[in-house]
Amino acid sequence: MIDLRSVNKEELESMVVELGFPKFRADQVMKWIFKGKNSFRDMTNVPDSLKLSLEKIAYIEHLELVRMQVSEIDGTKKALFRLSDGNMIESVFMKYKFGNTICVSSQAGCRMGCVFCASGKLGLARNLTPGEMISQILDMENATGEKINHIVMMGTGEPFDNYENMAKFIRLANAKDGLGIGMRNITVSTCGIVPRIKDFAEEFNQVNLAISLHAFDNDARSSIMPINKKYPLEELVRACKDYNRLTGRRITFEYTLIKDVNDDIKAAKKLVSLLKGVHCHINLIPLNRVVESGLDTISRDRAKEFADSIESMGIPATVRRELGSDIDGACGQLRLSKNIN
Ligand code: SAH
Secondary structure, three states, X not given: OEEHHHOOHHHHHHHHHHOOXXXXXXXXXXXXXXXXXXOHHHOOOOOHHHHHHHHHHEEOOOOEXXXXXXXXXXXXXXXXXXXXXXXXXXXXXXXXXXXXXXEOOOEEEXXXXXXXXXXXXXXXXXXXOHHHHHHHHHHHHHHHOOOOOEEEEOOOOOHHHHHHHHHHHHHHHHOOOOOOOOHHHEEEEEOXXXXXXXXXXXXXXXXXXXXXXXXXXXXXXXXXXXXXXXXXXXXXXXHHHHHHHHHOOOEEEEEEEOOOOOOOHHHHHHHHHHOOOOOEEEEEEEOOOOHHHOOOOOOHHHHHHHHXXXXXXXXXXXXXXXXXXXXXXXXXXXXXXXXXX
């Protein structure tokens, strides 16, 4: 069976033509799909005969909303969705001045094993399909009644570990006959799977790239992010410079401040020298509490001081606004949920 939330216009057209219907019917079906409808019954301008034929070969993915938590601090909403095979994923809806943003998960679980992050604690269950990523947006819109116009791929999972599905998702999200979200309104965050940075630069030179750095040298980075043993900092930094050259765009580095691990002035200096020659911006995230990690966070004031010292050495830096902390909706707190209560 084919998931219609995973197919693009051309694919849908050839399905429709193969079933013996004129091409323009694909337009109509596609409009309903991206309006968030998940039943053929809703497609009032589509002939019953086409609906019947489609039903035999295709279905429309949708996620079951198990729970919606709303932050009392800032109105951020975190949805727990059940996938059709029973796996659970989380997505977060945030309101910013510039627009409504969704934080999308790319995998159920994650196999990167970063020590400070809750999302990988249970390992990887499986990759999400493009339709399951699209569904997070459509079903979040259905649940909140709000239109979403910005995407950050900063939920559970490593997007570059599920590259092809992520790529198709971005194309569908961007397509005029898909969600119509501008490439520049989409941000992908990676822990640094180096070969994919080049692929991404070539294919998606308008999409924002964020890289989770979190450390200033290989020893420090390898001890908290196992991926660094495979792709050490020299390779990562080289790929970032290539990215700058290929796209002409700036990279955002995410740097989670962990008390006594990477938060002193020596760390700031080393960080700045590591990134010399990379066109970038540093986004500092005071570590969000994840009980199992045993790591400590620092105050926002200390984070601002760290930002100031980095800026004084020549790299723009900001402290990320923390949204949804009271519902465990902040960075690194989303997880593959096994049990619901
Ligand atoms: N796998 C991708 C996407 C995850 S994005 C990546 O690594 O970039 C989520 C961001 O939150 C990443 O920068 C991640 O390193 C960061 N993060 C994870 N755990 C965190 C925590 N406990 N506190 C603050 N940030 C965290």
